[in-house]
Amino acid sequence: MSPVKSVCFIGAGFVGGPSGAVLALKNPDVEVSVVDLSDTRIAAWNSDALPIYEPGLLPVVKEARDAEVRPQNLFFTTDVRGTIKRADIVFICVNTPTKTAGIGAGKAPNMAYFESATRMIAAEAEKDTIIVEKSTVPCRTAANMREILKAIGKPGVNFEILSNPEFLAEGTAVADLMRPDRILIGSMQTPSGLEAAEVLANLYGSWVPKENILKTNIWSSELAKLAANALLAQRISSINALSAICEATGADVGEIAYAAGLDSRIGSRMLQASVGFGGSCFRKDVLNLSYMAETLHLPEVAAYWQSVVAINEWQKSRFTKRIISTLYGTLTGKKIAVYGFSYKKNTADTRESAAISVVKDLIAEQAKVCIYDPQVTKAQIWEELDINGCHLEDVEKYVSIAQNPYDCASESHAVVVLTEWDEFSNKDVVPAKKTAGENPQQLLPSPVASEHSSDNEMEMTPADKSARERYNPRIAIKHTEAQNAKVDWEQIFDIMERPAFVFDGRRVIDAGKLQRLGFHVECIGRGNPF
Numbered sequence: 001m002s003p004v005k006s007v008c009f010i011g012a013g014f015v016g017g018p019s020g021a022v023l024a025l026k027n028p029d030v031e032v033s034v035v036d037l038s039d040t041r042i043a044a045w046n047s048d049a050l051p052i053y054e055p056g057l058l059p060v061v062k063e064a065r066d067a068e069v070r071p072q073n074l075f076f077t078t079d080v081r082g083t084i085k086r087a088d089i090v091f092i093c094v095n096t097p098t099k100t101a102g103i104g105a106g107k108a109p110n111m112a113y114f115e116s117a118t119r120m121i122a123a124e125a126e127k128d129t130i131i132v133e134k135s136t137v138p139c140r141t142a143a144n145m146r147e148i149l150k151a152i153g154k155p156g157v158n159f160e161i162l163s164n165p166e167f168l169a170e171g172t173a174v175a176d177l178m179r180p181d182r183i184l185i186g187s188m189q190t191p192s193g194l195e196a197a198e199v200l201a202n203l204y205g206s207w208v209p210k211e212n213i214l215k216t217n218i219w220s221s222e223l224a225k226l227a228a229n230a231l232l233a234q235r236i237s238s239i240n241a242l243s244a245i246c247e248a249t250g251a252d253v254g255e256i257a258y259a260a261g262l263d264s265r266i267g268s269r270m271l272q273a274s275v276g277f278g279g280s281c282f283r284k285d286v287l288n289l290s291y292m293a294e295t296l297h298l299p300e301v302a303a304y305w306q307s308v309v310a311i312n313e314w315q316k317s318r319f320t321k322r323i324i325s326t327l328y329g330t331l332t333g334k335k336i337a338v339y340g341f342s343y344k345k346n347t348a349d350t351r352e353s354a355a356i357s358v359v360k361d362l363i364a365e366q367a368k369v370c371i372y373d374p375q376v377t378k379a380q381i382w383e384e385l386d387i388n389g390c391h392l393e394d395v396e397k398y399v400s401i402a403q404n405p406y407d408c409a410s411e412s413h414a415v416v417v418l419t420e421w422d423e424f425s426n427k428d429v430v431p432a433k434k435t436a437g438e439n440p441q442q443l444l445p446s447p448v449a450s451e452h453s454s455d456n457e458m459e460m461t462p463a464d465k466s467a468r469e470r471y472n473p474r475i476a477i478k479h480t481e482a483q484n485a486k487v488d489w490e491q492i493f494d495i496m497e498r499p500a501f502v503f504d505g506r507r508v509i510d511a512g513k514l515q516r517l518g519f520h521v522e523c524i525g526r527g528n529p530f
């Protein structure tokens with residue numbers, strides 16, 4: 001096979017953007033184009049106000065995109081079709097969200113955007129092309145792609161499909177891409193399939209050690225991504241299930257996780273009890289796996305994985321019930337300060353955030369909810385509550401947004417910590433996570449800016465249009481220039497109603513310290529030790 005000259009990433013989202021940028025940075029001789037149907041998103045990628053908040057990403061993008069220190073080899077464009085024509089390798093990185101209607105609604109992944117991208121490649125490619133599944137897809141997706149490519153592809157054009165799932169986590173995307181635990185490449189075990197896998201491995205080989213690049217058969221690779229997320233989510237649900245036992249017995253789930261995690265067979269990571277996991281992947285992918293088992297007539301397996309999600313839902317509502325019962329059974333008219341709305345720290349992403357469920361339940365109790373998050377904007381919070389079934393009149397009536405933690409907590413009965421942003425923690429040392437080393441704060445003028453029609457409007461299929469219309473850019477990023485200062489809890493105590501409660505859904509609070517200030521503290525996974 002001739003050397004790779006041009007690579008295309010379809011989907012300039014949380015995966016396509018950072019993955020394309022790092023691949024371009026590490027392969028200066030390869031032209032890397034990241035394409036999307038959303039003009040707004042592409043415009044943001046072409047500016048210094050990137051569309052996603054990801055520590056360390058801007059310098060990587062700028063180096064490959066701006067031709068200041070080296071020739072430009074990273075391009076962001078809406079010219080999906082033209083870019084496909086030039087590409088030797090096309091990575092599909094489009095969204096595969098859970099279906100909201102039809103058969104499998106609420107469980108199966110919606111593969112419309114993925115299929116649409118496959119059809120577009122089939123229709124446009126004019127030379128032999130390697131197509132890489134980077135989106136998370138059900139096992140055997142490559143078989144469906146093969147049929148589409150065979151039916152639509154131009155005569156004489158050969159396609160080779162590879163599975164190369166992405167394992168990055170938001171908030172640490174750059175570090176994860178620079179130093180991945182492993183790169184997984186699945187291919188058909190044919191001479192041409194193995195050759196294609198080798199071509200892709202060589203691209204990664206420019207920065208990933210050979211021993212970290214794992215080649216498997218294509219079905220194993222597709223399934224391994226779902227398996228990895230299911231196993232990670234299962235650990236969180238397991239520790240969260242234990243957190244309920246701890247609260248009822250006086251044990252401390254932090255001590256349980258530490259003691260258990262010292263066993264090298266168990267390990268310590270992903271055992272942080274919380275108000276529940278969020279993010280665009282865990283729930284979706286566990287449900288995807290469970291639905292696959294259902295369709296394979298394996299109901300016991302389906303029920304097993306379903307229970308991981310069920311515990312997560314229960315954990316969220318259990319936490320809110322604890323707030324209500326501790327506050328004497330009524331929240332009516334009480335101001336509740338919510339600290340954090342993103343699904344985890346160091347991201348502005350709110351998809352599936354535990355905060356959505358908790359705030360929704362607080363609204364149902366007629367509490368006056370005031371939310372502060374260092375990165376998530378009001379528009380984003382409003383939209384998230386709206387699409388998750390809150391009536392906007394209720395949101396307007398019961399929810400307000402504060403620009404700082406003090407306005408948020410002023411005259412409140414309780415502070416509820418729902419995201420583990422460092423500024424909320426009063427612990428001496430915040431546990432370190434793998435970070436990209438820098439923390440540039442990106443800004444963007446409007447979170448849900450209008451999507452202008454693009455030149456390729458006429459060429460869009462109905463699925464493409466629906467992808468663009470339904471796609472929520474989740475680009476609500478505030479303009480903050482420095483890491484915010486730690487919350488002064490003494491000051492918070494002074495401005496709150498009495499008794500002053502803190503509910504810690506993230507275990508970032510040293511309860512002893514706050515109790516000495518006079519707070520009543522309730523923490524996930526910790527009951528009365530006496």
Ligand SMILES: NC(=O)c1ccc[n+]([C@@H]2O[C@H](COP(=O)([O-])OP(=O)(O)OC[C@H]3O[C@@H](n4cnc5c(N)ncnc54)[C@H](O)[C@@H]3O)[C@@H](O)[C@H]2O)c1
Nearest residue numbers: 011012013014015036037093094095096113135136166467
């Ligand atoms: N977010 C993560 O951290 C993460 C990590 C690993 C894997 N994944 C998986 O990667 C995939 C993408 O996730 P994401 O979070 O980047 O999604 P995203 O929603 O942030 O981005 C997807 C992008 O694809 C674009 N798109 C959709 N259809 C298109 C088409 N036909 N042509 C061009 N562009 C199109 C959308 O406009 C959007 O900008 C999903 O399958 C997800 O499960 C996500």
Ligand SMILES: O=c1ccn([C@@H]2O[C@H](COP(=O)(O)OP(=O)(O)O[C@H]3O[C@H](CO)[C@@H](O)[C@H](O)[C@H]3O)[C@@H](O)[C@H]2O)c(=O)[nH]1
Nearest residue numbers: 166167168169170236270271272274277278279281343344
């Ligand atoms: O011990 C833990 C670890 C995480 N969480 C929560 O779990 C969710 C997911 O966290 P994390 O896994 O760090 O972030 P994601 O960005 O969702 O990344 C997951 O999902 C991605 C998309 O598939 C995968 O690529 C990653 O490998 C996988 O970690 C967040 O709400 C966290 O607060 C906990 O409650 N306890």
